[in-house]
Amino acid sequence: MHPATTNPSRQQQQPPSPASPAETLDRINQLLTNLLPSTLSITSFTSRWQVLRAKLASLKSMLSELSDSPHWSENPLLQALLPNIFSTIQRVQTLSHQCCDPSFTPGKLLMQSDLDMCTGWMSKQIHDLDLLLRSGVLRQSTAIVLSHPSVNSSKEDLSLFIKDLFTRLQIGGTEFKKKALDSLIQLLSEDEKSAGLVAKDGKISYLISLLDMNANTSIIRERAVLAVSMLASISDLSRKCVFEEGALGPLLRTIDSGSMSLKEKAAMAVECITADAENAWAVSAYGGVSILVELCKSGSVVAQSHAIGAVRNISTNEDIRVALAEEGAIPVLLQLLVSATASAQEKAANCVAILASSSEYFRNLLLQEKGLHRLLHCLHESSSSDTLEHVLRAIYSLSGMDSAFRMLSSSTTFIVQIADLVKHGNVMLQHISASLLANLSISEGNKRIISGCMGSLVKLMESAKPDGLQEVAANALVSLLAVSSSKKELVRDEKSVMRLVQMLDPKNDFVSKKFPIAVVATIMASGSQGCRKRLVAAGAYGHLQRLSEMEVAGAKKALQRLSGNRLKSIFSRTWRE
Template sequence: MHSAAASPPTFSPAETLTEITTLLSPLLTSSLSTKHFTSRWQVIRTNLSSLSSHLSHLSNLSHNSLLDSLLSNVLSTLRLIETLATKCTDDVLTAGKLLTQSDLDIAIGSISKHVDDLDLLVRSGMLQQSSAIVLIEPGIGAGLVELGFYVRDVFARLQIGGIEFKDKAMDSLIQVLKKDEKAGSVVAKEGNVRYLVCLLDYNVDDSLREKVVLAVALLASACEESRKCVFEEGALGPLLRIIESNSVLLSERAVMAVEAITVDPDNAWAVLAYGGVSVLIDVCRYGSIVAQSHALGAITNVALIEEIRICLREEGGVGCIVTLLSSVPAKAANCISVLASVDEDCRDLILQEKGLQALLHLLDELSDLVVLEHVLRAIYSLSSMDTVRLLSLSSSFVIHLSEFIKNGNLVLQHLAVSLLADLSMMSERNKQNIAGCMCYLVKFMETVKPGGLQEVATQSLVLLLTVKSNRKYLIGDDESVMRLVQMLDPKTESVPKKFPVAVISAIMAGGSNGCRKKLVASGACRYLQNLAEMEVAGAKKLLQKLSGNRLKSILSSTWRE
């Protein structure tokens, strides 16, 4: 039986510092007298000299929990070095050579870390104030100087402190990144992001790693500067490895960070280099809904790279994305939209996987306008000669478009009008069913932004006006007629004249005398005469239709002269 070893005496911080300085001088001397492993002792001697220099800054020692812990560790390391120095000054090495060599390497690693930690502590400015375990956060609107000090303090605790300090430091870092939009930039400049990234791979408990991953994700999302910093410090590889871990929360936070990093298109290639496409596809197959949402976002971010799209096709990723329309509709639809718009092979695969039908089904199920924007954009990206027939014959789809035109936001309206303009095979019944949206289309003809809306609104109106009842409906709407006539006015420069000319020509295509009289009474002829003189395409012919033979003869005589 061995008796328990006596516990080392407990010193106050000042007493610990005295013990350290008392040990340092003889250790520096004895390191010169060692007879074994002299190269290692040279490294130790250099570190002891650096340690002595840093300790000189601690003459006015104030209570600092972080420093107290560090000094205690320094003293333990110096006692180990003292023991090793005694062994290595003997002519014959009595202890095992390999064991002594290993102990020296441990001592070198420890003393080097202590020197680095003391250097960090001195530079951080923490020694000028008392330091509790829990940090006091800067107030709302804190300046950059105050925020910078706080960030340096957080990272000093993170790097030097034990598990309790690290845990509280991570809480503080996460909170400041969530609350202060300036924090991301300050952390990139003042914090040790490389150390934070290293913690992703360190053997720390899951609770701390979850916080580290969340902090990295928040940092990558904060601003371009912090996102670049996270990527350049090598976070992507460890994050992709963490995604494959068994922890659901770790995986969710890691893939959230990957999505944030890949927002920068310059970082997309690295996903391919690290084998990240397969990882993201697996998340789409087997991950939680939260993880799947972020994985879809990351895939969307990197989808412009052809090699990544090839991987998606070859590994079944496209079909997997289509299946997620039911559970993660916004992200899945957005991903489909990007893939279909840049890659014909991906578009064909999406159609083979019944992606268009799934998107059409979502129109019946969803009410969120933002999600509907993504769905409609995906349908638009899939539109082609092959799909126009299916879309044109779908009465429910046509009615949905009409409702979006009447009640949607501007983005949704623009998408709906663009789709409607392409439905050349729409039945007469479907055209009649959506006559009520024509007055909105007339208003869109006056809308300069977004670009292209005037043109597709015109095309949609011309398409709907091929039906007699729709022509009668529109000409009966006095406000729409007045808008169309005002658009003919050369002074209305915001509207290209070919658009109202095309719509009024479509109204007159049936030769209705009632339509003619309504347009003439509204003053259309006066503006058309100006447009005819300006040689606007179709204006002369339309004027002749509206004016009848007498005015036609007068104009012909005028033009001959």
């Protein structure tokens, strides 16, 4: 037995033990039973007492419902809530006695203030009690509610656990909130599929309210930012819920004024939210463009990467692009092309490509800020195929400007680089590189230097995807074949010749005939007899003859160039044999 229970003098020195939840509830019900009738006789401050009386009646009804819940006394939240309710009702009882006592003459304003404070306290307590009752957690054993759900937990158990977490967030003190947020973060970390259920059963709007720096301790705020960031990044449903409940504004304010740790988490959430194009416009509404641009300049490596990702996402919106230019985003993005981490560099390149493709205004801005030089530097230094793709797209967009066109056309280094990508890059890099080779004005000397990529261009002509690849490959090849030595080099490549002839076959439906016809016609324009012999030997003549009979555009002219007047009978005999 505890010593305190056996020593009377010592027992008297101990503070009275707190009443159990059941005892406190009994005291509250006894007070309400006496208080409610007595308020009917109060004649002063009648409107205020009518409000209080309604709240007392509502509270009595809710407490009756509480006592019907099988496990209500086990819930730790009630250990604080019920004593607070008891204290409030005691205060109301005191005010009731004062208003009924003719000899008591308090100041009118003071009494009004006291009554209003009691009304406010009771409103909050009724809200918390209602929240507990509606959550359903009072009908379950505390051991069930508090146990962290396992992988095999049922959807019902998980839903109840989530409701309990959010109930604690809204009713409990700092320690309850901290533990609830820790449990929520652990749940999202271990089971990403739970994010959708959190969005459905959790009070996300309250979680977002915890981002307010003035209303919460830093430890609560940091965990809340992390939880919101996880919800924004895990699933489409939870991300949509986070945005619709108004998280974007508090997150941007966190980036603007929070610690660097908070900035990183908030920036990650903003990047995820703005990945949905329909959400991007809202960044401007909250004044977030300048905030994100500033974080791109001065954030940590992690924060900077997420900020650049968010800027890239919002740059798809025309109005926001203008705001980005006004906030000085373009020189920042171009600097990041050559100084950021690989991840941030890729996002910056993507954003620059979006801006370059949007309008001549942005292309001029990029060129004025020496954007082409930065892009070429990035093209030379980067090993990421995704980054190279964005860089090439931006260069392709800029190549339509006169100054960029002249610079790119005359740069042997650049021409060799894109020819090498035609040979060794992935299909998207090959596509963009072939487009540049087809459009630029390349000198004959540089065409001879890169003639080794012609076999790759022939092979690309067979690719059905992506759309337009066959055409740009054929156009690039026709451009390179303007050099006589390149024609001879190509026809000496047996695999390339066989591919061209197979593409001419009328039975081959995978390639539009205008592309191989154009290539053969170019080879035979001032082509040597050796080129003719190799093409004829491979079967080009027969396919062109049939295509000519089918009146396929360009086939007749290509056939005439291939046959020649003096050798026509020889070629006909070769075909018959």
